[in-house]
Amino acid sequence: MGKPILILFLLLSLAFLVFSSSIYKDDTVYEKKPVAYDAALQKEGRLIWQKNNCHVCHQLYGLGGFLGPDLTNVADKGYYYIDAFLKVGINSMPIFNLTEEESLHLFEFLKATNASGSANPKDYTILMDGMIVQK
Ligand code: HEC
Incomplete structure (x- = not known):
């Protein structure tokens, strides 16, 4: 050589x-991302999510209906942004007459899904050892 x-x-x-x-x-x-949500309130919020069938049109972690966008990380956009959609509705999204308390609990639930990680597959990478991790 x-x-x-x-x-x-x-x-x-x-x-x-x-x-x-x-x-x-x-x-x-x-x-993991720092978690900043109220655990008890997020449970209440999950019930409101289920009761109002948000998952029929929206996904969490990529699973659910596909009429509206994935909402796993929508909490990043803030409470008032989400509340506006619920109060006014948009295109095929109906108006939801939630009380302020219900809306706040729902936001707590969406903060919890947001804190669990990203739903965007582009935010993940495959390491050389085969592990899939968030970037
Ligand atoms: C009948 C279908 C339907 C249901 C049920 C529904 N949505 Fe929607 N939602 C939509 C559609 C469609 C859009 C997108 C509208 C657009 O931008 O044209 C949307 C948009 C949104 C947005 C804005 C997302 C963004 O990133 O801009 C939020 C927040 C939202 N919905 C929350 C909810 C919540 C919370 C529930 C349950 C209480 C719910 N939606 C139930 C259809 C639905």
């Missing part, structure tokens, strides 16, 4: 080792 090839081989081997060790040492990809 010629000298340049040997050097190239050693350099690539070193790069492989550095890259591999950096992947196995990086724990940050396993971290």
Whole structure:
């Protein structure tokens, strides 16, 4: 084996080792988003979600009806944004006459789904060891 090839081989081997060790040492990809919701209220909110059949038209974690968008992370848009849709309706989304309390509980539920991770498949990556983690 010629000298340049040997050097190239050693350099690539070193790069492989550095890259591999950096992947196995990086724990940050396993971290969850901080959870900031009221556990008791989010249960109430889940009942309101079920009672009003939101899942007929909307998905959570990609599962549900496909008339409206996935709402797993809609809490990022804020309470008033969601409340406006419920009060006014839009296109094929009906108006829901929820009390303010119900609406707040529903928001607590949507904050909980939001805190569990992202529903967008593009936010996930497959690691070299086959694990699927959120970016
Ligand atoms: C009959 C079908 C239907 C039902 C039931 C329904 N929605 Fe919708 N919803 C839609 C459609 C369709 C849209 C998208 C409207 C558009 O932008 O044209 C939508 C949009 C929304 C949006 C805005 C999403 C965004 O990212 O802009 C929110 C929030 C929402 N719905 C919440 C709810 C909640 C909460 C419930 C249950 C209380 C519910 N919806 C029930 C059809 C529905």
